[in-house]
Every structure is written in C-alpha cells, then in structure tokens.
Amino acid sequence: DGGITQSPKYLFRKEGQNVTLSCEQNLNHDAMYWYRQDPGQGLRLIYYSQIVNDFQKGDIAEGYSVSREKKESFPLTVTSAQKNPTAFYLCASKVKGQGTEAFFGQGTRLTVV
Amino acid sequence: AQSVTQPDIHITVSEGASLELRCNYSYGATPYLFWYVQSPGQGLQLLLKYFSGDTLVQGIKGFEAEFKRSQSSFNLRKPSVHWSDAAEYFCAVAKRDSNYQLIWGAGTKLIIKP
Numbered sequence: 001d002g003g004i005t006q007s008p009k010y011l012f013r014k015e016g017q018n019v020t021l022s023c024e025q026n027l028n029h030d031a032m033y034w035y036r037q038d039p040g041q042g043l044r045l046i047y048y049s050q051i052v053n054d055f056q057k058g059d060i061a062e063g064y065s066v067s068r069e070k071k072e073s074f075p076l077t078v079t080s081a082q083k084n085p086t087a088f089y090l091c092a093s094k095v096k097g098q099g100t101e102a103f104f105g106q107g108t109r110l111t112v113v
Numbered sequence: 114a115q116s117v118t119q120p121d122i123h124i125t126v127s128e129g130a131s132l133e134l135r136c137n138y139s140y141g142a143t144p145y146l147f148w149y150v151q152s153p154g155q156g157l158q159l160l161l162k163y164f165s166g167d168t169l170v171q172g173i174k175g176f177e178a179e180f181k182r183s184q185s186s187f188n189l190r191k192p193s194v195h196w197s198d199a200a201e202y203f204c205a206v207a208k209r210d211s212n213y214q215l216i217w218g219a220g221t222k223l224i225i226k227p
Contacts, residue, residue: 004156033215040122042203042219090156099145099164099213104156 006105023091030096032074119218136204144206
C-alpha cells in the first residue's frame, strides 16, 4: 500500500542534542513538507521540498535542518538551536505543482527531557 | 497575506445532532479548499475537497461542505454526528499559483456529548 511513514512515533531528546525524524513515502510525490503542531496553533510549515536536492524554508525554519537526497525520503533534524522543540511533527507529501491534496504520515511526538 | 480562519476553537455537540464547522479564507481568487480530520496523536486524513464546479461537495464519513464565494466560506456539515466523530478538524486552502502551498486554519476541536 502506498503511503507516508514517519518514525519513530515517540522520541525523547536531552537538551543540547540533535535528533533526526524520518519521513519516507512511496507515493511517487515530488513535493514533501514538514509541519510542526502545537496545541491551538494549527500546522506551521518548517521546510518543504519540491524536488530532489532542493528545499525551502517555511515559516519556522530556525533550529531545524532537512535534506532531500532521494525522492522518497525527507528527514528533519531538530538541532540544539531550536529553543522549544517539544511538539508533534507531521510530514506530508503531494503531487508537485497541482492543487491536489496532501497526504500525511502518522506523526512523531518529540519530547525534550 | 492569505489566511484561513476557523472561529471556533471548540464545539460541543450532542450525539445525533447536526454539526456545522466554520471556515473563512482571505484570498483574491477562488483557492482550492480542503477539510481534514485528525484523531488524537494521529496524522491528518482528508475529508473532502473543492476545486471547481458544484459548490456542495460530499466527503467521507457522511460529511459535506459548501463553498460560498460571496462569503469566502467553506463550512463543513454533518446531519447527525456520532461519538467517533470526536476529533480535531482543519480547514486548508491552496493558492492557485505555482506552488499550491497549503495555508491552514488553527483547527476546531469537536466534542461529542453522549
């Protein structure tokens, strides 16, 4: 079955550590997105990529980094520079350049301990 | 700047009652319009979408939404809610430009009273 897989579902990080969240899709979508979700704030765009080896900052990119070496994969690294990383992170993908819907993974809950 | 407003943070409805969740957007042209649902700790699932044509669109799980251009609204409705409809609902629009970036509302949490 086609879909988006995020791993792990739960992640704990000590302050000062970098951590990488995985996102893999087999939908053959060119466009992939990372969102952060906090209670009462909806979805905020962190980074997005429309094509392999290219990505753009979203609204809240500070303290995050991404790579897009393969079409299927769009990992997100939460760096120690992110001051408040505890949140729910969602990865999505869609067909590039069309107003079609985005498909979402099941999310990763990151907690800083 | 384009924006999406969901004016109700929470809505409480009795099981079996009708439901309407509001969504308003600000955008010069008619965007693509979406409603998604999110159960706690889960990803988002598409309920329905509007691109063009008939302004009343049917979705999954018995939901429908009506696009009203004059009011810049895309309200979600269901004639009779079930306890399993308790979730958070998000409205989103995609600008009709080269990127079709999604712009999200803040969400409405639906609580079902038994």
